[in-house]
Amino acid sequence: MNNKEKPIGFFDSGVGGISVLKESLIVLPSEDFVYFGDSLNAPYGTKDVSEVKRLTFNAVDFLLSKGVKVVVIACNTATSAAIDALRKYYTGIPIIGIEPALKPAVEISRGKSIIIMATPMTLAEKKFSNLMEKYNKEVNIISLPCAGLVELIEDGIIEGHQVEEYLRGKLKDFMHLDVASIVLGCTHYPFIRNELIKIVGEKTTIIDGSVGTVNQLKRQLACNNLLNEKRTSGIVTIHNSSIDKKLLDLSYKLLKL
Known part of the structure; x- marks a missing residue:
């Protein structure tokens, strides 16, 4: 598989980043996506910064193990706590965050x-x-x-x-x-x-902030010559750290809403 055909990795503390993924499917319909929700450890917003950083690094490692070509931190809390450290550490891959619009x-x-x-x-x-x-x-x-x-x-x-x-x-x-x-x-x-x-x-x-984040994602893919040029629709694969099947069902439900 060449780099262009690799999937885009999405991460959120739970199911929230599905709202950004939905926008990505509209703007980048030919791309494949791997989504990881860390519902087992949600919510992030009331944890301390060092814990959120640790969990976010673990999530990025998981997405990289799935062979993604770019990582989207589709979580405002994780972006606030960890985006600078992530970019310093993972220098070989574009990492996109989200912030309040x-x-x-x-x-x-x-x-x-x-x-x-x-x-x-x-x-x-x-x-x-x-x-x-x-x-x-x-x-x-x-x-x-x-x-x-x-x-x-x-x-x-x-x-x-x-x-x-x-x-x-x-x-x-x-x-x-x-x-x-x-x-x-x-x-x-x-x-x-x-x-x-x-x-x-x-x-x-x-x-x-979904639209701005997805536009930035598209720009980064283009700048790095990573846009998938196939004509077929992409595939979405969703993972969750929780063993509760209801969360996967909820993720797919929210994606279709």
């Missing part, structure tokens, strides 16, 4: 507020602080840590009363503000987008 949110803010929903670790990390410093002079940016939301989604609870009550509780202090957009700073969160829209309405734009 603040730039497009600021561009459409028109002076209104922006809410960023993310895990506690993502919001606490230096990488996010640097991003905030870049934009918070232009617009009021509200950081909203959402501990517990990943666990709901990992349990397959992406709609209904439980999710709605969780989101209402988190957003109740900001409903009086004129909010231009909500940035989904965790790849799990796009799966509860519909419940979010029920609460904030259509006038608030919901933004996630």
